[in-house]
Amino acid sequence: xxxxxxxxxxxxxxxxxxxxxxxxxxxxxxxxxxxxxxxxxxxxxxxxxxxxxxxxxxxxxxxxxxxxxxxxxxxxxxxxxxxxxxxxxxxxxxxxxxxxxxxxxxxxxxxxxxxxxxxxxxxxxxxxxxxxxx
Numbered sequence: 128x129x130x131x132x133x134x135x136x137x138x139x140x141x142x143x144x145x146x147x148x149x150x151x152x153x154x155x156x157x158x159x160x161x162x163x164x165x166x167x168x169x170x171x172x173x174x175x176x177x178x179x180x181x182x183x184x185x186x187x188x189x190x191x192x193x194x195x196x197x198x199x200x201x202x203x204x205x206x207x208x209x210x211x212x213x214x215x216x217x218x219x220x221x222x223x224x225x226x227x228x229x230x231x232x233x234x235x236x237x238x239x240x241x242x243x244x245x246x247x248x249x250x251x252x253x254x255x256x257x258x259x260x261x
Contacts, residue, residue: 130162130174130179134162134174134176134179135161135162137176138162138176138179138180138181139153139160139181141176141181142160142180142181142210144160144181145181145261146160146181146182146183146186147163147180147181147182147210147215148163148180148182148183148186148190148208148210148236148240148242149183149185149186149226149240149242149247149251150215150221150260150261151183151250151251151254151260152254152259152260153183154259155250155254155259155260156183156184157184158183158184159184160181160182160183160184161181161182161184161187162179162180162181162182163179163180163181163182163186163187163190164178164179165178165179165180165209165210165211166178166194167191167192167194169192170192170194177211178211180210180211185240185241185247186240186242189239189240189241190207190239190240193207193239194206194207195207195235196235196238196239197235198231198234198235199234199238200231200234201231203231205231205232205234205235206232206235207232207235207236207239207240208232208233208236213232217229217230218230218232218233218236219233219236219237221251221255221260221261223248223252223255224248224249224250224251224252224253224254224255224260225243225248225251226242226243226251
């Protein structure tokens with residue numbers, strides 16, 4: 128099923144027009160943000176608001192159908208950040224454009240979504256310097 132324009136608008140408003148994973152403002156993004164299935168359809172996820180997050184193009188592409196990863200510090204299989212269940216500030220902070228993990232969930236999400244690729248850090252740092260991030 129295609130996500131309707133009304134649901135997209137609801138997602139954007141609920142997220143404050145920001146990616147719910149990296150906090151990039153849609154206004155600062157080259158491509159329009161889009162719905163992400165937190166639990167992908169291939170894992171039984173549905174097109175319900177409770178299972179949808181507002182995501183920038185990069186976060187959505189890197190996440191793909193992933194739901195968990197092995198934490199590099201503990202070796203434990205750990206779920207990715209879920210914007211409907213987790214508080215961003217409990218799992219991440221930002222330092223000079225770099226997203227810093229505060230938990231296993233933060234570490235695996237940064238790894239899988241490649242949140243700290245140099246270009247992504249540079250964009251966030253530049254936006255932060257102009258008062259536009261987060």
